[in-house]
Amino acid sequence: MQSTANVFPSNARRALADERLQSVLGMVDGFNGKRARAVDRLPEFEMLRDQARDIKNHTLQHLDHYLERFETRVTEAGGQVHWCRTAEEARQAVLGICRAVGATTVTKGKSMVTEEIALNRFLEQNGLVPVETDLGEYIIQLRQEAPSHIIAPAVHLSARDVEQTFRSHHGDLPDDRPLTEARDLVNEARTMLRQRFLEADVGITGANFLIAETGSTVIVTNEGNGDLTQVLPRVHVVVASLEKVVPTLEDATTILRLLARSATGQEFSTYTTFSTGPRRAGDADGPEAFHVVLLDNGRSALLGTELQEVLRCIRCGACMNHCPIYSNLGGHAYGWVYPGPIGAVLTPALLGVAEAHHLPNASTFCGRCESVCPMRIPLPRLMRHFRERAFRERLPPAQARWALRAWAWVTRRPRLYRLATGVAIGALGWLGRRRGRFRRFPMAGGWTAYRDLPAPQGETFMARWHRERGHDRRA
Amino acid sequence: MTGARDQMLGSIRAALGRGPLDPSAQAACDERLTMHRRNLVPARGRLDMAALVDGFTANAIEQAATVERLAGPEGIPAAVADFLARHNLPAAIRVAPDPALAGVSWSDRPTVTVSQGSARDSDTTGVTAAFAGVAETGTLVLTSGPAQPTTLNFLPENHVVVLWSEQIVGAYEDAWDRLRAHGVAIGTAAAGMPRTVNFITGPSRTGDIEQKIQLGAHGPRRLHILLVESDPDGALG
Ligand code: SF4
Numbered sequence: 001m002q003s004t005a006n007v008f009p010s011n012a013r014r015a016l017a018d019e020r021l022q023s024v025l026g027m028v029d030g031f032n033g034k035r036a037r038a039v040d041r042l043p044e045f046e047m048l049r050d051q052a053r054d055i056k057n058h059t060l061q062h063l064d065h066y067l068e069r070f071e072t073r074v075t076e077a078g079g080q081v082h083w084c085r086t087a088e089e090a091r092q093a094v095l096g097i098c099r100a101v102g103a104t105t106v107t108k109g110k111s112m113v114t115e116e117i118a119l120n121r122f123l124e125q126n127g128l129v130p131v132e133t134d135l136g137e138y139i140i141q142l143r144q145e146a147p148s149h150i151i152a153p154a155v156h157l158s159a160r161d162v163e164q165t166f167r168s169h170h171g172d173l174p175d176d177r178p179l180t181e182a183r184d185l186v187n188e189a190r191t192m193l194r195q196r197f198l199e200a201d202v203g204i205t206g207a208n209f210l211i212a213e214t215g216s217t218v219i220v221t222n223e224g225n226g227d228l229t230q231v232l233p234r235v236h237v238v239v240a241s242l243e244k245v246v247p248t249l250e251d252a253t254t255i256l257r258l259l260a261r262s263a264t265g266q267e268f269s270t271y272t273t274f275s276t277g278p279r280r281a282g283d284a285d286g287p288e289a290f291h292v293v294l295l296d297n298g299r300s301a302l303l304g305t306e307l308q309e310v311l312r313c314i315r316c317g318a319c320m321n322h323c324p325i326y327s328n329l330g331g332h333a334y335g336w337v338y339p340g341p342i343g344a345v346l347t348p349a350l351l352g353v354a355e356a357h358h359l360p361n362a363s364t365f366c367g368r369c370e371s372v373c374p375m376r377i378p379l380p381r382l383m384r385h386f387r388e389r390a391f392r393e394r395l396p397p398a399q400a401r402w403a404l405r406a407w408a409w410v411t412r413r414p415r416l417y418r419l420a421t422g423v424a425i426g427a428l429g430w431l432g433r434r435r436g437r438f439r440r441f442p443m444a445g446g447w448t449a450y451r452d453l454p455a456p457q458g459e460t461f462m463a464r465w466h467r468e469r470g471h472d473r474r475a
Numbered sequence: 476m477t478g479a480r481d482q483m484l485g486s487i488r489a490a491l492g493r494g495p496l497d498p499s500a501q502a503a504c505d506e507r508l509t510m511h512r513r514n515l516v517p518a519r520g521r522l523d524m525a526a527l528v529d530g531f532t533a534n535a536i537e538q539a540a541t542v543e544r545l546a547g548p549e550g551i552p553a554a555v556a557d558f559l560a561r562h563n564l565p566a567a568i569r570v571a572p573d574p575a576l577a578g579v580s581w582s583d584r585p586t587v588t589v590s591q592g593s594a595r596d597s598d599t600t601g602v603t604a605a606f607a608g609v610a611e612t613g614t615l616v617l618t619s620g621p622a623q624p625t626t627l628n629f630l631p632e633n634h635v636v637v638l639w640s641e642q643i644v645g646a647y648e649d650a651w652d653r654l655r656a657h658g659v660a661i662g663t664a665a666a667g668m669p670r671t672v673n674f675i676t677g678p679s680r681t682g683d684i685e686q687k688i689q690l691g692a693h694g695p696r697r698l699h700i701l702l703v704e705s706d707p708d709g710a711l712g
Binding site for chain 2: 042043044045062067083084085089134184193194197198214223224225228247250256260268276279283284302
């Protein structure tokens, strides 16, 4: 997918000014309440987070070994692993598999990695018909949009929007059919996609896990579309990035206990499916061939660095659900496949800091993302890592860099800092004494455009701390 | 693509600042792969059998499945016929040719048309047998095989699953152990893994439109579990 992360500020302004988008975002009550309840109901949740982190850390430390073992098991079960360094190699591998069986229609389960490698467009250019079957993905495929959330791709659309999309694309259906309720929309998509499932030659899914012990790939869904995608066609292709591997079924199970609870607040997703090789001799159904396209695309270079931690991500979406910036912008403003806090780290990690240096600034550093991340990824710290790198590489505008440098110079000199802030706060308190706030403020017009700046009360925090603590001691 | 494979493994090792793992580290990893050590198993999956059966039932119902408890397998044909009638469904079922269902005397309900095999587009109700039921979340475990078509779990709009009470376990890990033991018994490859293992928790659903949950997105709209008291003699099937 073509990135527009480098124009994030204008993307963000556009998102804020988009009334349709803002009304949909305002309507979303989100998964957060459900997540909190699900977490409360599992007393072991915090310990499971620690174990999940440790499982992934161990796996990443021995990634080469577990990938080799995974490949051995896939091969034993009659499947094939395709090692792909780049998006281009992965696209070619998928195309090669499709061509070899003379495929025309290709059904797809939801997969962020296939968004990352822009697989659909490539297959279309090569004469194939890729059909997204997850409801959200199907909707945005019709609209030729990108997903705006990693687990709820059409969360930026209202039922009205979906109705309009279906009316304009499902031209064969009667115009006067009822289509206002979510129920009607789901049923219509179900009917439209049924035939596609049955006629597909190849089914492509992603993977939530790869299991080294057994050579299994795992998908987690609620709709059942991923299962129809992989059980009906002759060929099942799994596209997965290399950090998805875990050692054993037990390890996957531990992380699965966190995934649905963190993502949607469900106790467990409806369908968790473990696929191992093609159908066995005598099996009643299932694909005749099984391929795993294993993608690196810049991930191996993150190992051994501070950024290795981001490879623990299980793409649950909790960080974006809890992010005040994401909640106000939606996902498209981030400009690439992965929005929200995980995107603010993963995008510069994979596309480079020159392309994506704005994204790590899309944070208030409130820390909610880290506090809910089931894999305990220190997202704010990793964003800070990229802010520092952007500064070193002189990516922010000269004015901002100069201001930061001046700020750093002052803050490293405590006496000067105290004096300067004391004077400034005193002056501001005096200037704002009548109204108690400022409507406009020099050099902070962007900030005061949306709110007033409260006038300080004439004293710095440090000064007050000293005064009150001193007072306490005397008491 | 050997070149790409070696380069990917090479860049992983280079980034980790080492060559291939030394033999002792390899052995430690391989031991982990064969020992099936459990991580923390939540307390709710470690209860006595009666509590597990109750927990399974309550959790499955919470996930929008329906559960009907039967004293014995003789009750299955009537329960299925009642289910069809209750929901006004065509009186035809597609049944897995599973030995576990071989003893069910469908002829007790001659009004229901019974056929066996993989699911076809026209089938409205599928009937299958489970491999296990996991109490901690009310999850069914179904496995594929010559007599266990996976399509029956997804294609028909209604899914009836027969689960014997002795098949209920506490945690997912218990189901893995049973599956491994079963694999050894029948001598399958890949550590006992059949082509497909489905963990199924309630009927199909989606929240993709305004995050309102709708049942029956692509898979079954209804999931009806017939929880049968285990046959003490194991006479069935
Ligand atoms: S970073 Fe953490 S919270 Fe965000 S998607 Fe990944 S695992 Fe979930």
